[in-house]
Each structure stands twice: as C-alpha cells, then as structure tokens.
Amino acid sequence: MKNICVYCGSNPGVREEYADAARNLARHLAGHGIGVVYGGASKGLMGVLADSMLAAGGSVVGVIPEALKAREIAHRNLTELHVVNSMHERKALMAELSDAFVALPGGFGTLEEIVEMLTWAQLQIHQKPCGLLNVDGYFDSLLAYFEHAEAEGFLRPQHRKMLLVAENSAELVSLFEEYRAPTVQKWVR
DSSP: OOEEEEEOOSSOOSOHHHHHHHHHHHHHHHHTTOEEEEOOBSSHHHHHHHHHHHHTTOOEEEEEEHHHHTTTTBOSSOSEEEEESSHHHHHHHHHHHOSEEEEOSOOHHHHHHHHHHHHHHHTTSOOOOEEEEOGGGTTHHHHHHHHHHHHTTSSOHHHHTTEEEESSHHHHHHHHHHOOOOOOSOSOO
C-alpha cells in the first residue's frame, strides 16, 4: 500500500480523542512509509492529520476544489496540493491516487465520501479496502444502521463485510493489508 485516502472533518469535533486518533493514524502511516491523500484543508481534523503526517516525515497529497480553497483554508505546506474544479473531480482524483480509504470522525462530507467508495467497491468499480477508524464508538450508530440494512435485505452479507472497522490505526492497516474484495455476481434479487 502506497497511499491511503483519509476522509475526516474540516472541524475538530468536541473531543480531543478525535485529534489524538488523527495524530496516531498519521504517525502509524508515516512510520510504515504509507502516504496520505486527503481533502487538502488546514483546519479541523484534516489539518491535524496533515500536520502530524508532515511532522512525522510522511507524504501528504491534498485535493481541494477551487470553491473550497478559501473556505476550508487550503494547507500550504503539503507534499502536493491539487486544486480541482469540482467535488466530483476531487473525489475521482482522491480515489485514483489511493490504495485504500478510511474515515475518521466527521460530518456529512466524510460520510458521503466513504459511502461512495463502498458503493464503488460494491459495484466492482474498484477492489480497494474501505474502513472506519471507530474512535470511542463514534461510528456505532452508523454500523447499527448497516446491520439493519443487511437484516432488512438491502445489503448482502458479503457487501456489509467490505466495510472494515477498527478502534486503532495498527489494527485497521492490518485489516487493509489482509483484505480481499468479494466477488458477488449479483447485488440485487
């Protein structure tokens, strides 16, 4: 694995554990020679992640749309910063540059991005691992929703299992390294 795409909040959240998790993930990835691809902002968990990666000597590639460059305050000290025209271009380039996808705590954008990558995996557009770093149970309600969707017949068990979940960075990266995409011929009845 060369680069992992990290989705996370452009706000810091209310708990210091979220920033600690971003720092720990950055140190772990940099220590294993794995770079980060992320949304390019200097604020919130995004900024903590990027600053921590850079401090640990890691590679950080940011991808930010022109319209968000000022609002999210684009990070100026990255290994690379790509400024694109739209959110669609942002997500496509982030996916192209990455070997796996992980979500840290965040809001609508974080959720939308990781779920889109899961959908692409379900549709076999890519075979890259997708995971959640479940910091102090942050994603427990989302995981309960996915279990409900599976129980109600909207997710196949094989597709539900595509979402890897761990409470710490080392465990998540290990799950990523062991991941093999399922082959499911039909995803609807």
